[in-house]
Amino acid sequence: MQPSTQSDVITPGTPVDEIDREYVLSAEQIEFYRQNGYIHLKAVLSAGLLNRHRAEVVSKVQELSTETLPLAQRSTYGKAFLQVMNLWRSSEAVRTFVMGKRLARIASELVGCDGIRLYHDQALFKEPGGGITPWHADQYYWPLSNERTVTAWIPLTAVGLPMGPLSFCPGSQRIQEGRELAISDDSEQTLKQKLAAYGTVEEPFDLGDVSFHAGWTFHRAGANLSQSMREAFTIIYMDHEMRLAEPRNANQKTDRERWCPQVRVGEIVASELNPLLYIADGSR
Numbered sequence: 001m002q003p004s005t006q007s008d009v010i011t012p013g014t015p016v017d018e019i020d021r022e023y024v025l026s027a028e029q030i031e032f033y034r035q036n037g038y039i040h041l042k043a044v045l046s047a048g049l050l051n052r053h054r055a056e057v058v059s060k061v062q063e064l065s066t067e068t069l070p071l072a073q074r075s076t077y078g079k080a081f082l083q084v085m086n087l088w089r090s091s092e093a094v095r096t097f098v099m100g101k102r103l104a105r106i107a108s109e110l111v112g113c114d115g116i117r118l119y120h121d122q123a124l125f126k127e128p129g130g131g132i133t134p135w136h137a138d139q140y141y142w143p144l145s146n147e148r149t150v151t152a153w154i155p156l157t158a159v160g161l162p163m164g165p166l167s168f169c170p171g172s173q174r175i176q177e178g179r180e181l182a183i184s185d186d187s188e189q190t191l192k193q194k195l196a197a198y199g200t201v202e203e204p205f206d207l208g209d210v211s212f213h214a215g216w217t218f219h220r221a222g223a224n225l226s227q228s229m230r231e232a233f234t235i236i237y238m239d240h241e242m243r244l245a246e247p248r249n250a251n252q253k254t255d256r257e258r259w260c261p262q263v264r265v266g267e268i269v270a271s272e273l274n275p276l277l278y279i280a281d282g283s284r
């Protein structure tokens, strides 16, 4: 994907915070996402904004991570990253970032829905020497009624290839086989073989780049071979009219309790944890 040029739209006289300002997507970029199930966008956020966000996220991960085992004693999942979820609930600064309309609007336009809600956020910090993130599709974990979901993967520093940037299998959001696999050694082995014919796109990320991938797009990340922490923050978005589906596996039952409290099967997933982030008519 060729880098897009930065193309903010600012109405004269109405200062808008960067995190709410529009990032104009071209029709080609939207088409690229729909064909390939992911897109890597350039210059979405400024270094200043990201550095401030990074400082807060790093301190929250230090405070809230419950991982105590040395890398060598962890499972494949545990070696992949330190994972701290829904930071927007414990930090006002992260809340402002996650509530921002800039990324939510991109999500809405890529998915093709007229409003976006939050499913949840998470910090995914791959430690120096941390292992691979095995091939998987996120929506295996989610008790959601349709495919209108998208994750923004936001590196908080530049991420070169040795650090394990997120990589994607283009077009794999249409593949049904392998959707039943949780992140594991098995998903890595099985999907590596199944997806080989489709290829993998693995690219370094500059600071400011953000990728978006669909819930059923297969993706992975390499090990962190560098001496630095690979710090990524993700926001998972869903169609604002998404409904709760009957959980289809144990992981979906856990997700339902964690991210959709009090929502009943068939209802719109609009608990206090799922705020409306963007509406195309301008009302939000």
Ligand SMILES: O=C(O)CCC(=O)C(=O)O
Pocket (backbone or CB within 6 Å): 080, 081, 124, 126, 133, 138, 151, 153, 166, 219, 220, 221, 232, 234
């Ligand atoms: O950051 C990683 O290593 C994995 C991220 C991922 O799988 C996701 O955001 O869906």
